[in-house]
Amino acid sequence: xxxxxxxxxxxxxxxxxxxxxxxxxxxxxxxxxxxxxxxxxxxxxxxxxxxxxxxxxxxxxxxxxxxxxxxxxxxxxxxxxxxxxxxxxxxxxxxxxxxxxxxxxxxxxxxxxxxxxxxxxxxxxxxxxxxxxxxxxxxxxxxxxxxxxxxxxxxxxxxxxxxxxxxxxxxxxx
Amino acid sequence: xxxxxxxxxxxxxxxxxxxxxxxxxxxxxxxxxxxxxxxxxxxxxxxxxxxxxxxxxxxxxxxxxxxxxxxxxxxxxxxxxxxxxxxxxxxxxxxxxxxxxxxxxxxxxxxxxxxxxxxxxxxxxxxxxxxxxxxxxxxxxxxxxxxxxxxxxxxxxxxxxxxxxxxxxxxxxxxxxxxxxxxxxxxxxxxxxxxxxxxxxxxxxxxxxxxxxxxxxxxxxxxxxxxxxxxxxxxxxxxxxxxxxxxxxxxxxxxxxxxxxxxxxxxxxxxxxxxxxxxxxxxxxxxxxxxxxxxxxxxxxxxxxxxxxxxxxxxxxxxxxxxxxxxxxxxxxxxxxxxxxxxxxxxxxxxxxxxxxxxxxxxxxxxxxxxxxxxx
Numbered sequence: 001x002x003x004x005x006x007x008x009x010x011x012x013x014x015x016x017x018x019x020x021x022x023x024x025x026x027x028x029x030x031x032x033x034x035x036x037x038x039x040x041x042x043x044x045x046x047x048x049x050x051x052x053x054x055x056x057x058x059x060x061x062x063x064x065x066x067x068x069x070x071x072x073x074x075x076x077x078x079x080x081x082x083x084x085x086x087x088x089x090x091x092x093x094x095x096x097x098x099x100x101x102x103x104x105x106x107x108x109x110x111x112x113x114x115x116x117x118x119x120x121x122x123x124x125x126x127x128x129x130x131x132x133x134x135x136x137x138x139x140x141x142x143x144x145x146x147x148x149x150x151x152x153x154x155x156x157x158x159x160x161x162x163x164x165x166x167x168x169x170x171x172x173x174x
Numbered sequence: 175x176x177x178x179x180x181x182x183x184x185x186x187x188x189x190x191x192x193x194x195x196x197x198x199x200x201x202x203x204x205x206x207x208x209x210x211x212x213x214x215x216x217x218x219x220x221x222x223x224x225x226x227x228x229x230x231x232x233x234x235x236x237x238x239x240x241x242x243x244x245x246x247x248x249x250x251x252x253x254x255x256x257x258x259x260x261x262x263x264x265x266x267x268x269x270x271x272x273x274x275x276x277x278x279x280x281x282x283x284x285x286x287x288x289x290x291x292x293x294x295x296x297x298x299x300x301x302x303x304x305x306x307x308x309x310x311x312x313x314x315x316x317x318x319x320x321x322x323x324x325x326x327x328x329x330x331x332x333x334x335x336x337x338x339x340x341x342x343x344x345x346x347x348x349x350x351x352x353x354x355x356x357x358x359x360x361x362x363x364x365x366x367x368x369x370x371x372x373x374x375x376x377x378x379x380x381x382x383x384x385x386x387x388x389x390x391x392x393x394x395x396x397x398x399x400x401x402x403x404x405x406x407x408x409x410x411x412x413x414x415x416x417x418x419x420x421x422x423x424x425x426x427x428x429x430x431x432x433x434x435x436x437x438x439x440x441x442x443x444x445x446x447x448x449x450x451x452x453x454x455x456x457x458x459x460x461x462x463x464x465x466x467x468x469x470x471x472x473x474x475x476x477x478x479x480x481x482x483x484x485x486x487x488x489x490x491x492x493x494x495x496x497x498x499x500x501x502x503x504x505x506x507x508x509x510x511x512x513x514x515x516x517x518x519x520x521x522x523x524x525x526x527x528x529x530x531x532x533x534x535x536x537x538x539x540x541x542x543x544x545x546x547x548x549x550x
Contacts, residue, residue, distance in 0.1 A: 004459035007370045009356060020519045022503045034496035038489075041321035043499045054506075057518040071509035075518060078505040085502065088315040093349055129524035142372065162433065165374065166459030 003157035006144040006170035011092035012036060012044040013099060013138045015147040016053055016130060019046060021174035032146065032172045044146055045091035047099045047137040049130065051083055092142055099141040101133055108164060109136035115159045128152055135167055144168030185265045185287060189295050189306040193257040196224075196232045196250060204298040205236045205246050207263070207283075207308070209290045212487050216283050217244045217296075230258075238283065239276040242267045246297075263295060263308060272343040274334060275481065278327035282484045282491075285320040288312030289494045314498055321491060326352065328485065329359040331477075333413070336362040336469040341414045354413050361420045361468040368460050371427070375455025382450050386442045390452065393432070401462075402430035402454065409465065421467025429457040 006012060014022065021029040036044055058076040062068040068076070086097035101109075112132050119125050131149065135156045138145045142165070147153050150171050157167035199222055206217035220234035230250035235243050243266050248258040265287070267280050287293060287310040297304040312320075327343065333355070334340050344351075360367040378393070380386040396402055403426040411418050432438070433453040441450045476482060507515050 002457070002459075004370075004456075007368055007460070009353070010370055016521055019503075020521075022500070023507050023519065024515070025500070025504045030496070030500050033500065034492070037496050037499065038492040041325060041492075041495065042315075042318040043503075053522050054519075056522060057520055061514070061517050072514065072518065075506050075508070075510055078502070078508070082502050082506060085314055088313075089318055126523045127521055130521060133524075162431075162455070163374070165372070166456075168370075168459060 002160040002162065002164050002166045003154060004166040004168050006146070006168045008039050010142075010144045010168050011040060012144045012146045012168075012170055013047050013134065013141075014044045014050070015134050015145055015149065015153075016050045017127075017148055018146050018172050018174070019050055019054070021148070026174045029172060029174050032170075036146075040091075042089050042091065042097065043086075045094065045097045045099050045141075045143060046083075046086055047134055048101050049133045049137070051098055053130070054079055055083075094141050094143075099137050099143065101137050102140060105133070105137040105140035107136075108139050108160075109133055111161070111164075112136065112156055112159045116155065119155065125152070128155075132156055139165050139167060144170060146170045146172045148173045184267075185284065185310050185312065187263045187293075187308045187310045189261045189263055189308055191248075191259050191261055191295075191297070191306050192304050193259050194248070194297070194299070194302075194304055195257050196227055196230070196248065198299045198302060199232055199234050199248065199297075200299070202300050203234060204296075205234055205244055206296040206298070207244060207265075207287075208294040208296055209286050210292055210294065211290055212286060212490055214282075214286060214484065214487065215296075216279075220246070238265075239279045240273065241270055241276045242280040242283070246295075261295075261306075269345065272345070274327045274330035274341060274343055277343055278324055278331060279481070279484060281320045281324040281327060282487075284312065285317050285324060285491060288314070288317040288320070289491060289498075314502075317495065317498075321495065326355055329355050332471060333358050333362060333418075333469075335475060336471050337418060338469075339416070341416065344414060351414070354411050357463075358411055358413060358418060358420070361423075361463065361465045362470065365466060365468055366462065366464045368428075368462055371456045371459050371461045375427070375431075375453060378452040378454060379449045380438075380442060380452055382442045382444050382446050382448045384445065386450060387439075390439065390442060393452070393454075397430055397432075400429050402427045418469075420465045420469070423463060423465040423468070426462040426464070427454060427456045428460040428462055431455055431457050 018029060022033055033043055058072060058079060061072055083098065089097040091097045109132050113120060113129065116128065116132070120128055131152045135145055135153060145153060145167070147169060148171065150169070153167065153169050157169070160167060201220065201222055203220050204218055205220050206215050208215050216238050217236040220236045223233040223235070226232070232248050234246045238244055245264040245266060247262045247264070249260065250258045265283065293308040293310065295306045295308050326347070330341055330343060357369065380389050393402070396404070403424055406422045406424050409420045409423040411420065433455070438450055438452050477485065510518065
């Protein structure tokens with residue numbers, strides 16, 4: 001087992017679902033983000049695969065429609081603006097607020113995904129691989145994860161070895 | 175190392191004033207920057223530099239802190255026209271001996287310049303007052319940086335008052351220094367606090383001997399309810415190159431695990447004096463520190479009212495910062511229908527993309543063929 005609580009000294013990343021809830025102005029998510037900002041003076045970090053997921057959805061929508069309408073284009077521009085801004089806000093030991101899925105993260109993700117292979121094949125776990133990427137990237141960059149999906153992230157944490165850092169979880173239900 | 179004091183980059187704004195003459199600006203003038211939403215004012219009486227008055231230029235400087243100045247430069251349109259309507263406001267932080275209080279005030283001012291909807295310039299002259307609105311260009315990441323610097327400076331101020339010593343803050347900060355400031359601040363304010371174990375625990379070296387066995391048994395005895403508290407010992411930290419004593423304290427490894435305990439015991443039982451490593455780690459990554467003797471803030475000593483007012487606006491600063499970030503996140507979905515929102519926030523089905531098929535290098539047809547052949 002390598003799961004622990006999020007402590008105020010540890011910076012967090014938002015998992016994709018919490019990021020989405022934040023964009024939807026979920027009251028409880030905004031409150032949690034605000035509490036975090038009161039301590040860290042910046043929002044929780046994002047990881048590169050969350051950025052990919054967010055931008056890909058706009059691109060797919062625009063492609064399938066055969067072009068961008070005004071609102072979708074504005075939404076995409078705002079998403080890019082937010083991401084650019086994030087890039088210039090250091091988070092913990094990282095110089096950027098967007099954490100890369102790098103070699104260290106890939107090592108951790110491969111270790112976990114190999115051990116959760118059977119879980120990954122189940123339809124109900126369709127987001128599990130994405131969550132493995134998030135947890136692995138957070139661990140590689142010495143961050144914890146803010147998530148509403150306690151089950152998946154505990155499953156991931158319990159698959160880590162004792163040589164991995166502790167996966168710190170802040171449970172933020174939308 | 176991150177550069178901390180980006181307050182050292184001057185911030186400049188242009189102001190449009192009601193007409194004032196250069197003669198009206200004298201040492202009896204006060205120049206202030208006012209933040210009505212936050213109830214804060216910076217500035218005061220000026221010193222006037224009139225060395226370029228012949229060419230219609232005049233500079234008035236008000237001191238904000240020992241290192242920070244508010245500089246007003248007015249220029250008339252020509253030597254014959256001595257009435258000015260345009261001014262440049264500059265806030266300059268001079269590098270020098272960086273005291274925590276100066277850094278705190280300057281970074282608060284810089285954050286306010288970015289967070290305030292309304293920033294006003296007040297000129298108080300004998301028999302006349304002039305106001306103008308100001309706009310400074312401060313990015314949100316810069317505001318976050320100023321607030322982080324402000325927070326650190328405040329913690330250093332608290333530590334200074336507790337230990338009765340004033341520090342010089344360096345221009346750059348390392349992650350270690352930031353961690354030390356947090357740690358000492360926690361020891362001063364809370365005395366008992368949780369701290370992350372980021373290093374995967376620690377290693378104790380015991381001799382493979384009877385003494386080693388008795389030390390191991392002592393360690394096991396110290397572990398209660400899964401937590402391992404080491405005996406009290408004097409604790410020191412070094413902050414900005416200066417040693418600080420936190421008194422006698424204890425560290426407790428929460429949810430402590432001693433790894434390979436059976437192997438460790440067997441090695442110690444060999445009784446040949448060799449070193450045996452005992453790995454101890456917190457399964458939940460938490461340590462608890464207790465410093466019952468840590469330095470405390472004097473109970474009756476308070477900051478001056480101006481500094482206290484700046485300390486007290488912290489929740490307001492945090493609320494405005496949060497609203498800015500919340501607004502940016504929400505803007506990514508503004509104007510979209512519920513259906514469109516669902517579409518642009520749909521998660522990628524990573525599982526089906528990468529793992530739905532067995533990865534033996536064969537395709538569905540071959541798999542079916544192999545199953546069929548099994549029945550032959």
